[in-house]
Amino acid sequence: MKKNELFLLVLLKNAPGLRGTEMSEVIGVPQQTISRWLVELQSEGLVSRDAFGYSLTVEGTAFIKSFLELKPRRKMVFSGKLVSGLGEGAYYIGLAGYSNQIKQKIGFTPFPGTLNLKLSSSKDARKNDLLRNMKGIQIDGFKEGNRFFGEATCFHAKINSEEGAVLIPKRTHHDSKVMELVFPVALRQKLKLKDGDLLKVQVEV
Amino acid sequence: MKKNELFLLVLLKNAPGLRGTEMSEVIGVPQQTISRWLVELQSEGLVSRDAFGYSLTVEGTAFIKSFLELKPRRKMVFSGKLVSGLGEGAYYIGLAGYSNQIKQKIGFTPFPGTLNLKLSSSKDARKNDLLRNMKGIQIDGFKEGNRFFGEATCFHAKINSEEGAVLIPKRTHHDSKVMELVFPVALRQKLKLKDGDLLKVQVEV
DNA sequence: ATTACTAATTCACGAGTAA
DNA sequence: TTTACTCGTGAATTAGTAA
Numbered sequence: 001m002k003k004n005e006l007f008l009l010v011l012l013k014n015a016p017g018l019r020g021t022e023m024s025e026v027i028g029v030p031q032q033t034i035s036r037w038l039v040e041l042q043s044e045g046l047v048s049r050d051a052f053g054y055s056l057t058v059e060g061t062a063f064i065k066s067f068l069e070l071k072p073r074r075k076m077v078f079s080g081k082l083v084s085g086l087g088e089g090a091y092y093i094g095l096a097g098y099s100n101q102i103k104q105k106i107g108f109t110p111f112p113g114t115l116n117l118k119l120s121s122s123k124d125a126r127k128n129d130l131l132r133n134m135k136g137i138q139i140d141g142f143k144e145g146n147r148f149f150g151e152a153t154c155f156h157a158k159i160n161s162e163e164g165a166v167l168i169p170k171r172t173h174h175d176s177k178v179m180e181l182v183f184p185v186a187l188r189q190k191l192k193l194k195d196g197d198l199l200k201v202q203v204e205v
Numbered sequence: 206m207k208k209n210e211l212f213l214l215v216l217l218k219n220a221p222g223l224r225g226t227e228m229s230e231v232i233g234v235p236q237q238t239i240s241r242w243l244v245e246l247q248s249e250g251l252v253s254r255d256a257f258g259y260s261l262t263v264e265g266t267a268f269i270k271s272f273l274e275l276k277p278r279r280k281m282v283f284s285g286k287l288v289s290g291l292g293e294g295a296y297y298i299g300l301a302g303y304s305n306q307i308k309q310k311i312g313f314t315p316f317p318g319t320l321n322l323k324l325s326s327s328k329d330a331r332k333n334d335l336l337r338n339m340k341g342i343q344i345d346g347f348k349e350g351n352r353f354f355g356e357a358t359c360f361h362a363k364i365n366s367e368e369g370a371v372l373i374p375k376r377t378h379h380d381s382k383v384m385e386l387v388f389p390v391a392l393r394q395k396l397k398l399k400d401g402d403l404l405k406v407q408v409e410v
Numbered sequence: 411a412t413t414a415c416t417a418a419t420t421c422a423c424g425a426g427t428a429a
Numbered sequence: 430t431t432t433a434c435t436c437g438t439g440a441a442t443t444a445g446t447a448a
Contacts, residue, residue: 002422003208003209003211003212003234004208004209004422006208006211006212007208007211010272010273010275011275011276013340014274014275014276014339014340015276015277015279015339015410016335016338016339017332017335018277019431019432020431020432020433021430021431021432022277022279025277026275026276026277029208029423029424030423030424030425031424031431031432031433032423032424032425032426032432032433032434033422033423033424034432035431035432035433035434036422036423036424036433036434038432038433039432039433039434049432052328052331052332052335055335067215068215068273069219070215070216070219070231071216071219071220071231072220072223072227072230072231074220074227123257126257127222127257130221130222130257130260133221134219134220134221135218135219142348143347143348205220207441209441224412224413225412225413225414226411226412226413234442234443235442235443235444236412236413236414236443237413237414237415237442237443237444237445238441238442238443239413240412240413240414240415241414241415241441241442241443243413243414244413244414254413412448413447413448414446414447414448415445415446415447415448416444416445416446416447417443417444417445418442418443418444418445419441419442419443419444420440420441420442420443421439421440421441421442422438422439422440422441422442423437423438423439423440423441424436424437424438425435425436425437425438426434426435426436427433427434427435428432428433428434428435429431429432429433429434
């Protein structure tokens with residue numbers, strides 16, 4: 001696939017059954033060029049054509065979907081001091097609505113309680129801000145009785161080889177210097193941690 | 206923005222703070238080319254650079270977001286015969302969980318009942334299939350007591366100047382020949398319709 | 411290390427036109 | 430109508446290299 005042809009894939013994803021002439025108008029590229037792009041995309045099996053116009057093939061749909069999520073695997077390292085949360089974390093993580101999703105999407109049943117880190121440097125706070133804008137593992141919101149519990153995003157993370165996850169609630173705007181983590185075990189006890197201990201976190205982004 | 210530079214915008218959307226060299230690896234284009242693209246994107250104010258790498262600016266974020274939803278406004282016309290549903294429609298549409306969303310996102314409080322059309326031609330059935338794959342107005346699922354009610358997609362639609370909407374439940378796989386519509390009024394009564402009447406629907410996609 | 415300039419090369423573009 | 434071919438032209442690419 002030539003880079004420019006991405007335009008057509010996005011367009012066809014949004015509106016299957018388009019004509020080449022329509023795409024030409026929307027993108028602002030001559031019909032001849034659109035045609036050339038479409039010929040290549042068809043030869044690659046990403047696009048098909050019928051009497052109603054062009055559409056993505058199954059492969060094309062998969063391709064554009066995975067492309068839109070394209071990102072390199074990177075590790076971001078943060079360091080911060082352990083602080084006490086307000087005990088809210090334990091309440092939320094204890095709810096089946098969150099706990100089950102974490103089990104299913106991240107791979108462990110979280111210990112009902114969160115580890116709160118106060119990041120040491122403003123560099124790390126800045127990186128934390130970047131993290132909050134990234135698309136991680138989506139945890140859906142849900143309704144429990146009359147209360148609504150919001151969405152969150154997670155990233156796989158490690159503290160001293162202990163596998164866990166960073167938890168970023170979508171709507172509540174924590175301080176950029178605060179990072180919240182969940183683990184399958186009571187990490188405070190397992191690693192004999194206390195408030196003020198300096199910890200290094202490796203986050204998979 | 207040159208067309209190719211879209212790659213970088215998508216990438217930076219997914220992973221802000223990337224280095225040019227990383228983007229080069231992921232996209233498979235030499236670093237020199239990435240650099241040239243980034244120079245242009247910065248001069249256009251879509252991308253900014255700091256000590257941590259490149260990120261989208263606010264304008265860049267808005268730009269890529271609107272691009273990903275790019276599609277031409279089109280009208281699709283269907284014709285079909287009015288048939289009786291199973292009365293399920295009325296039950297679902299009557300639920301506040303759906304009704305309120307339709308009011309908010311489409312602009313009218315739906316009459317609790319749906320109009321079911323049996324499409325006349327296989328051409329129309331094929332177009333209906335295309336419609337089901339398009340991204341329309343999203344109606345979220347919700348939980349009511351123990352029951353879960355699934356997502357749906359809507360499109361603005363008209364029957365004889367009467368404004369309504371096509372309703373496409375996400376998970377239930379209706380026959381492609383069946384189209385379900387909602388209106389702010391009891392259209393059957395208002396237009397004195399009866400089963401078997403031939404109707405033309407204009408759908409905004 | 412990362413980023414960006416210059417210059418040689420390539421190959422994508424699109425007007426004309428046919429099917 | 431819509432789609433796609435040819436081919437002359439020029440813009441986009443990228444290796445080499447510097448900062």
